[in-house]
Amino acid sequence: MPTTTFTPPTRILMGPGPSGAHPRVLTAMTRPLLGHLDPDFLRVMDGCRAMLREVLQTENEVTLATPGTGTSGMEAAVMNLVEPGDRVVVGICGYFGERIAQMAERAGGEVTRVQSPWGQPVDAAVVEAAVKAAGNVKLLAIVHAETSTGAETPVEPFARIARENGALLLVDCVTSLGGMPVRADAWGADAVYSGTQKCLSAPPGVAPITVSARAWDAVRRRETPCNTWYLDLQLLEAYWDERRTYHHTAPISMVYALHEALSLVLEEGLETRWARHERNGRALQAGLEAMGLTLHAQAGYRLPVLTTVRIPVGVEDTAVRGALLHRYGIEIGGGLGELKGRVWRIGLMGESSTPGNVLLLLNALGKLLREQGFKADIRAGLDAATERLGAG
Numbered sequence: 001m002p003t004t005t006f007t008p009p010t011r012i013l014m015g016p017g018p019s020g021a022h023p024r025v026l027t028a029m030t031r032p033l034l035g036h037l038d039p040d041f042l043r044v045m046d047g048c049r050a051m052l053r054e055v056l057q058t059e060n061e062v063t064l065a066t067p068g069t070g071t072s073g074m075e076a077a078v079m080n081l082v083e084p085g086d087r088v089v090v091g092i093c094g095y096f097g098e099r100i101a102q103m104a105e106r107a108g109g110e111v112t113r114v115q116s117p118w119g120q121p122v123d124a125a126v127v128e129a130a131v132k133a134a135g136n137v138k139l140l141a142i143v144h145a146e147t148s149t150g151a152e153t154p155v156e157p158f159a160r161i162a163r164e165n166g167a168l169l170l171v172d173c174v175t176s177l178g179g180m181p182v183r184a185d186a187w188g189a190d191a192v193y194s195g196t197q198k199c200l201s202a203p204p205g206v207a208p209i210t211v212s213a214r215a216w217d218a219v220r221r222r223e224t225p226c227n228t229w230y231l232d233l234q235l236l237e238a239y240w241d242e243r244r245t246y247h248h249t250a251p252i253s254m255v256y257a258l259h260e261a262l263s264l265v266l267e268e269g270l271e272t273r274w275a276r277h278e279r280n281g282r283a284l285q286a287g288l289e290a291m292g293l294t295l296h297a298q299a300g301y302r303l304p305v306l307t308t309v310r311i312p313v314g315v316e317d318t319a320v321r322g323a324l325l326h327r328y329g330i331e332i333g334g335g336l337g338e339l340k341g342r343v344w345r346i347g348l349m350g351e352s353s354t355p356g357n358v359l360l361l362l363n364a365l366g367k368l369l370r371e372q373g374f375k376a377d378i379r380a381g382l383d384a385a386t387e388r389l390g391a392g
Ligand SMILES: *Cc1c(COP(=O)(O)O)cnc(C)c1O
Pocket: 017, 069, 070, 071, 072, 074, 096, 143, 145, 146, 147, 148, 172, 173, 174, 175, 195, 204
């Protein structure tokens, strides 16, 4: 007999995504399907649009969710804004910045990569020099929260550079949205996209994106049609706005999920939610250090939502992660790219960002490290974290 049902085990998702989904989000996905042009479904889309504007802190007209995971938001932003021959500067300090650069090349852009070490923010001074040297740059792109390294790149300096040099600014907020301040309009960002399975705590499946009036103008004035049909923002907008022109069959249940996830964010309140992520993230980081471990990302730029910690010499990466999963039901991430085998990535995103998860992880990880011969001071780690959690 072939297996006909699947009952996934219960896991605590503390990797780089997906994070745990709120039960209300999962329940929303079980509601009856509606047609993609049913007036009741269109109301759900309009609700998503309005809530996305609040969560992204923008008044941009063009604000929607592309079908597909966070990468579809990235591809929509890059492919629509870059035409063959356009000059593009990408500030890269990790895996996802490099992905943007590769997409911009596929769009036919003349791409300048400005590299910073993995674990540090993108260097604004070097980017500014590169933008000036290239001249006539159409698009400047950065990743706000580099999930591969655990480092934040503050957006404001890049917004100034873009403005002063007549470039558009693209910001990847896949990991930051819903967990850290994202202020599209106040930053002056021209394109911001995200995903659903990080700090919004819904399953992976759609990608929020917002485009400024300035960037929309550039999209509409393109000389060549955007070379993706599925993620052509002008076609997508014609479905999301009052024209309601069929483009694709919306992933109905995922739009329900997004709607519920955004409601939960706004019920909690943006400031409260950011503070929760900040408190839990700093407690985890204090605990890891007190246990005797070394954090990888540069102090002062560490993300509260994703912590990179160095794997001690002599400790086996996959053995520890495997035991965390099988003995404790906890998932954390391994290193990506040049950090493979060198760091663990511990996420505290959305529903997974709780004081209980911080203490559970420290306890379990400390125990496994001791089994591997690393003298983790579990007591000190728990004390340090508990103190930070109680500090409000
Ligand atoms: C996860 C992530 C992406 C890609 O999102 P997918 O949902 O995996 O397609 C892009 N950028 C950053 C910063 C991410 O963390």
